[in-house]
Amino acid sequence: DIQMTQSPSSLSASVGDRVTITCRASQSISSYLNWYQQKPGKAPKLLIYAASSLQSGVPSRFSGSGSGTDFTLTISSLQPEDFATYYCQQSYSTPWITFGQGTRLEIK
Amino acid sequence: EVQLVESGGGLIQPGGSLRLSCAASGFTVSSNYMSWVRQAPGKGLEWVSVIYSGGSTYYADSVKGRFTISRDNSKNTLYLQMNSLRAEDTAVYYCARVTHDCSGGSCYFRTDPWGQGTLVTVSS
Numbered sequence: 001d002i003q004m005t006q007s008p009s010s011l012s013a014s015v016g017d018r019v020t021i022t023c024r025a026s027q028s029i030s031s032y033l034n035w036y037q038q039k040p041g042k043a044p045k046l047l048i049y050a051a052s053s054l055q056s057g058v059p060s061r062f063s064g065s066g067s068g069t070d071f072t073l074t075i076s077s078l079q080p081e082d083f084a085t086y087y088c089q090q091s092y093s094t095p096w097i098t099f100g101q102g103t104r105l106e107i108k
Numbered sequence: 109e110v111q112l113v114e115s116g117g118g119l120i121q122p123g124g125s126l127r128l129s130c131a132a133s134g135f136t137v138s139s140n141y142m143s144w145v146r147q148a149p150g151k152g153l154e155w156v157s158v159i160y161s162g163g164s165t166y167y168a169d170s171v172k173g174r175f176t177i178s179r180d181n182s183k184n185t186l187y188l189q190m191n192s193l194r195a196e197d198t199a200v201y202y203c204a205r206v207t208h209d210c211s212g213g214s215c216y217f218r219t220d221p222w223g224q225g226t227l228v229t230v231s232s
Contacts (some may be wrong), residue, residue, distance in 0.1 A: 034218050036153075043202055043222035044153065050209070050216040087153055091217040095166040099153040 002026055002090050006100035012108040017078045021103045023071045023088035032092035035064055035073045038102075039084045047086075048073065083107050110134035110221055112203050117226030124193050124230075130186040130203030130223055138181045141206035143219060144188050146199035154199075157188065158206060171197075193230045200225040 003026035013019050023033065031051040036044040046055045048064035051071060061076040075082055088100040116128040128144075144156040157167045157177040165177050176189040186203050204222040208215045 030214070032216060036219075038153075043224055044219075045222070046218055046220035049218040053216075055218075055220065089153075089219070094215075094217045095155075095158045095160075096168070097155045097217070097219075099155070102152045 001096065002029060002093050002098055004088055004090055004098055004100040006086075006088055006103045008103060009101065010104040010106065012106045013078055014108045015078050015080055019075045019078055019105065021073045021086055021088075021105075023066075023073070023100050025069045025071075025090055025092075028068045029090045029092035031067045032090055032094075033064070033066065033071050034089045034091060035062075036087045036089065037082075037084045038087065044087065078105075080107075110205070112205070112221060112223035114201065114203050114223040114226040117201065117228045119229045119231065120193055121232050122194060122230055125189070125191045126193065126228060128188040128190070128201055128203075128226055128228070130188075132184050132186065132205075135205065137179050137184050137186055141208070141217075142177075142179065142186045143204050143206050144177060144186075144201055145204060145219070145222075146197075146201045147225075148196075148199045151199075156201070159186070190228070193228075195230050198228060198230045200227050 005024045007022045033051045035048040038044040052064045063074050085102045085104045087102050111133045113131045120126050141160050143158040159165050159177045174192045178187045202222045202225045204219045208217045
């Protein structure tokens with residue numbers, strides 16, 4: 001199985017901050033990497049696919065980068081509605097996809 | 109509007125069976141890859157199973173031989189039959205569509221949208 005490791009596990013930040021979340025794969029996955037946002041009690045929502053493509057309807061303050069084993073999700077200017085948990089997910093070994101453990105983004 | 113609505117969750121004793129349903133609207137289930145993903149209380153996301161448009165099915169090792177994914181084309185509905193349930197199967201179960209874009213021989217899969225989830229609690 002391909003293991004996905006996110007860092008940090010939790011993060012405190014303020015509205016307006018620039019935030020970066022990192023995801024590392026246990027082997028090279030090219031650009032087969034997606035990012036999801038999940039708010040408490042809600043289903044995950046796709047933000048970024050293929051490492052850097054912005055899903056339709058997602059604000060442009062969200063961006064993704066990376067390839068191989070190291071990836072980042074960046075929020076350029078945090079908004080109140082962005083406080084949530086973020087998950088990376090590899091699709092390299094489809095159908096056996098795996099998720100990172102999640103990064104909880106909290107208000108400072 | 110593309111929408112998925114799960115149902116069928118509840119409290120079940122260890123060793124019991126349960127069938128989850130996922131009614132789709134705005135798209136055709138049989139023309140898409142459809143997946144189940146679960147989330148144990150306070151934990152992360154775990155992929156459970158997928159059914160391809162051609163009918164091929166795949167399962168996580170943790171559920172293989174106990175869970176069965178299927179679909180009813182006439183009802184545009186996805187199912188997950190869960191047998192021999194264990195305490196560690198307790199989770200919110202989400203159904204989701206898996207879409208993909210292919211270029212240059214590479215296909216990039218993504219899971220979107222997701223249903224609202226249905227809670228399965230396995231306990232005596």
